[in-house]
Amino acid sequence: MIGGEMPSFTEDRPRAGGALLGFLAERLPADARVLIAGPHDDALIDALAARFPVTCLVRSQPEAIALDARGLRVLCGSLAKLTGDDQYDAVVALDGLGRLCSVEGPQLDWAECLRALHHALHPGGTLLLAVENELGLHRLVDLGSATAARTDSDWSPLGEFGSKPGNADRLAAHLTTEGLTVGWLGAAWPVPEAPTLIATAEALRDGPAGVLSALTASAAARAYAGKEVLSDPRRLAAAAVRDGLGLELAAAWLVVAHREPGPAAAPDLPPVLIGDGPVIELRSGDDGPWTRRVLREVPGRDVSGLNGPLPAGRLLEELLLAACLRHDLPIVRRLLTGWASAQPGAAADNVVVDQDTYAILDPSVPPPTDVIRRFAQTLLGGGYAHPWPAATDLPTLTAILHGAAGLPSPDEQVPAVDTLPASRREQEEQIRALRRQLADAESRAQRFERELVKKDKELRKARMQIATFSGSVGFRVAKLGMGVARKARNRLRKGLS
Amino acid sequence: MHHANHFYGHAHILAEYCGLDPEQPPRIDGYVQHGWNVVDGLGLGTPYVPGRPIFVYSERTRRRAWSMGRRQATVIGAPFLYLLALRPEAAEAPAREGTIYYPFHGWEQQKVLGDHQRQVDEILETEAGPVTFCLYWNEYRDDQVRTAYEQYGRVVCHGYRGRQWLDTDRHFLDKQLTELRRHKRVASNRLSSAIFHGVAAGCEPAVYGDPMQLDREDAPTAARIRRDWPELHGKHLDPEAARASALAELGEGFVASPAELRAMLGWTEHFSKATARVPA
Numbered sequence: 001m002i003g004g005e006m007p008s009f010t011e012d013r014p015r016a017g018g019a020l021l022g023f024l025a026e027r028l029p030a031d032a033r034v035l036i037a038g039p040h041d042d043a044l045i046d047a048l049a050a051r052f053p054v055t056c057l058v059r060s061q062p063e064a065i066a067l068d069a070r071g072l073r074v075l076c077g078s079l080a081k082l083t084g085d086d087q088y089d090a091v092v093a094l095d096g097l098g099r100l101c102s103v104e105g106p107q108l109d110w111a112e113c114l115r116a117l118h119h120a121l122h123p124g125g126t127l128l129l130a131v132e133n134e135l136g137l138h139r140l141v142d143l144g145s146a147t148a149a150r151t152d153s154d155w156s157p158l159g160e161f162g163s164k165p166g167n168a169d170r171l172a173a174h175l176t177t178e179g180l181t182v183g184w185l186g187a188a189w190p191v192p193e194a195p196t197l198i199a200t201a202e203a204l205r206d207g208p209a210g211v212l213s214a215l216t217a218s219a220a221a222r223a224y225a226g227k228e229v230l231s232d233p234r235r236l237a238a239a240a241v242r243d244g245l246g247l248e249l250a251a252a253w254l255v256v257a258h259r260e261p262g263p264a265a266a267p268d269l270p271p272v273l274i275g276d277g278p279v280i281e282l283r284s285g286d287d288g289p290w291t292r293r294v295l296r297e298v299p300g301r302d303v304s305g306l307n308g309p310l311p312a313g314r315l316l317e318e319l320l321l322a323a324c325l326r327h328d329l330p331i332v333r334r335l336l337t338g339w340a341s342a343q344p345g346a347a348a349d350n351v352v353v354d355q356d357t358y359a360i361l362d363p364s365v366p367p368p369t370d371v372i373r374r375f376a377q378t379l380l381g382g383g384y385a386h387p388w389p390a391a392t393d394l395p396t397l398t399a400i401l402h403g404a405a406g407l408p409s410p411d412e413q414v415p416a417v418d419t420l421p422a423s424r425r426e427q428e429e430q431i432r433a434l435r436r437q438l439a440d441a442e443s444r445a446q447r448f449e450r451e452l453v454k455k456d457k458e459l460r461k462a463r464m465q466i467a468t469f470s471g472s473v474g475f476r477v478a479k480l481g482m483g484v485a486r487k488a489r490n491r492l493r494k495g496l497s
Numbered sequence: 498m499h500h501a502n503h504f505y506g507h508a509h510i511l512a513e514y515c516g517l518d519p520e521q522p523p524r525i526d527g528y529v530q531h532g533w534n535v536v537d538g539l540g541l542g543t544p545y546v547p548g549r550p551i552f553v554y555s556e557r558t559r560r561r562a563w564s565m566g567r568r569q570a571t572v573i574g575a576p577f578l579y580l581l582a583l584r585p586e587a588a589e590a591p592a593r594e595g596t597i598y599y600p601f602h603g604w605e606q607q608k609v610l611g612d613h614q615r616q617v618d619e620i621l622e623t624e625a626g627p628v629t630f631c632l633y634w635n636e637y638r639d640d641q642v643r644t645a646y647e648q649y650g651r652v653v654c655h656g657y658r659g660r661q662w663l664d665t666d667r668h669f670l671d672k673q674l675t676e677l678r679r680h681k682r683v684a685s686n687r688l689s690s691a692i693f694h695g696v697a698a699g700c701e702p703a704v705y706g707d708p709m710q711l712d713r714e715d716a717p718t719a720a721r722i723r724r725d726w727p728e729l730h731g732k733h734l735d736p737e738a739a740r741a742s743a744l745a746e747l748g749e750g751f752v753a754s755p756a757e758l759r760a761m762l763g764w765t766e767h768f769s770k771a772t773a774r775v776p777a
Contacts, residue, residue, distance in 0.1 A: 327556055388571055389571065390526075399765050439547070443546075447546060
């Protein structure tokens with residue numbers, strides 16, 4: 001207990017963790033004494049504790065007790081109580097600096113927290129820090145606002161009103177001013193607490209933008225599968241990376257910085273790291289093409305297919321969507337037939353196209369069923385304009401796409417599986433589409449009714465003519481007489497009453 | 498859906514292309530553009546049923562239709578292109594000769610006003626080879642008009658386009674194709690479907706002479722057509738530019754496969770089985 005501990009509080013938001021953050025933390029210099037500042041995932045703490053002498057700083061007392069019970073050295077309390085007496089070779093703050101102060105005592109802002117951690121480092125020590133981007137993808141698609149206080153830990157929810165640096169350049173500049181040397185900086189996608197793709201500024205600037213954007217979109221798809229969001233995170237992630245905003249719209253920035261004097265060698269980290277269990281690196285080859293290598297495997301996941309050259313090109317799904325939006329049917333058909341002949345089993349969001357080469361982006365993803373129907377669902381669900389605007393239902397559009405791809409008619413029995421992010425904007429688009437269809441149906445119904453009235457009239461007339469001209473002459477005369485007599489009688493009756 | 502779908506045997510050609518019975522084309526789930534026009538693809542006065550597709554010739558027409566509020570325009574290319582796919586030109590086809598000229602026709606309710614004699618003189622002056630005049634059915638049936646043209650060349654008629662699903666000459670376009678393939682040049686005094694079909698059938702196009710006026714016609718539209726397609730107006734045109742422009746208007750490159758077309762027109766089993774269509 002160092003003071004400021006919170007006896008009845010446990011952190012109510014996910015702790016920093018995941019394969020990639022763990023991998024980064026494990027790259028700290030061997031035998032370093034490590035301070036893990038703030039709430040981190042148990043697996044990450046255990047992995048670090050297996051390699052280094054570890055001390056944990058947490059504000060929640062119940063959590064401190066649990067950590068202590070696992071045999072770890074724990075400082076329980078507020079960062080403000082940390083004195084510079086106890087110094088470490090490395091400080092790991094992958095949860096950011098927002099959960100280091102407790103409700104008791106001074107409420108340090110971002111810069112003050114950084115200074116406190118800086119002072120906890122030995123000269124030459126390493127700081128591994130995560131800084132959440134308040135304008136990152138995860139914020140942009142979030143249904144909730146970061147400034148709304150909702151849970152027990154939100155006693156001062158600052159969101160974008162906080163004082164932390166708002167972009168990677170300012171972050172690096174701040175660290176330099178603070179006396180720390182930035183050795184490495186990476187953009188973390190798609191969520192800050194457990195990123196599954198980390199890329200350096202250089203990789204985002206000079207790397208294969210098409211494939212990196214496809215990989216970022218896949219990472220977003222996995223992180224947000226089935227979750228309620230404002231808008232589709234896959235498109236936002238892909239567009240950001242493709243158009244050079246990969247660093248600016250990342251969920252967080254990760255830095256490895258050193259207290260002066262810095263160590264001789266900065267950690268050798270690959271330009272791009274990917275993984276939500278297994279860890280994969282991407283590096284640029286000496287003669288141009290990028291390669292992919294599995295750094296860490298996990299049982300039960302076959303990722304051996306990932307070793308080798310990284311396929312080039314752009315995501316098929318995006319090319320198809322773009323061609324559909326342009327109403328460029330020849331291109332849409334060429335992509336569909338190319339896909340159907342080269343990679344018929346892979347979903348459109350797992351195929352990259354380079355000229356006429358269709359390659360699977362991630363061979364470790366199990367092939368889904370009915371990939372064309374899934375794409376039809378993407379078109380309709382996303383409210384995308386496409387060349388067949390009258391095909392407003394899934395079976396019709398699927399049948400058309402099958403035809404355009406040169407595939408036999410689809411099997412009607414396959415139920416559509418919905419594992420896509422549930423985006424509000426798309427739902428809004430669907431409601432609009434349904435309203436339009438309803439209005440169209442309404443006006444069609446009215447038109448048919450008018451037609452029916454017209455046809456009924458014609459039918460009555462025709463029947464009358466048939467009746468008039470059928471039968472013997474005597475019968476027809478009698479019938480005509482009866483008709484006239486009936487009319488006369490009716491007229492008389494009306495006149496009398 | 499609408500009787501215009503059967504004009505010129507369009508529905509019949511599409512059915513044949515889809516491998517269905519051309520004598521009994523199934524009902525089309527929408528409207529097929531029945532001739533080249535500079536509006537939304539539908540004929541003037543076609544009562545449009547909302548929510549149903551208009552199957553238009555070209556992307557340009559689709560964009561125009563969209564801007565006019567038609568949200569369901571779908572590009573399939575001209576039915577004439579489907580006919581060409583069904584009837585490839587024979588390798589040993591006889592040599593082409595002369596010009597087929599389409600004097601701009603009115604239709605049942607709009608008659609053409611203009612100096613017909615001067616027009617014929619100009620045609621004979623311009624065209625080197627024999628000239629075939631192709632008349633619209635109402636002019637062809639008019640003995641006076643027909644005999645007037647017969648003094649100057651062969652006179653043909655491709656048939657009646659049909660009305661209210663009745664009397665459609667379903668071989669209209671077939672007859673037109675056969676005639677076009679006999680000629681080197683196709684000409685008219687107005688840019689029209691016939692010129693585009695002629696280009697697709699391998700003729701050199703020409704549009705010249707008094708454009709004539711339709712009774713109660715919208716004159717600015719005719720002027721707009723001349724402004725927007727200058728490469729298709731004149732007696733002797735740059736053949737490559739004219740061909741590219743004409744084929745783009747017919748939607749070359751947008752022709753769908755039989756399977757895709759069946760699905761677009763609502764000719765798949767899914768539709769015949771479906772009792773109600775639930776939107777996605």
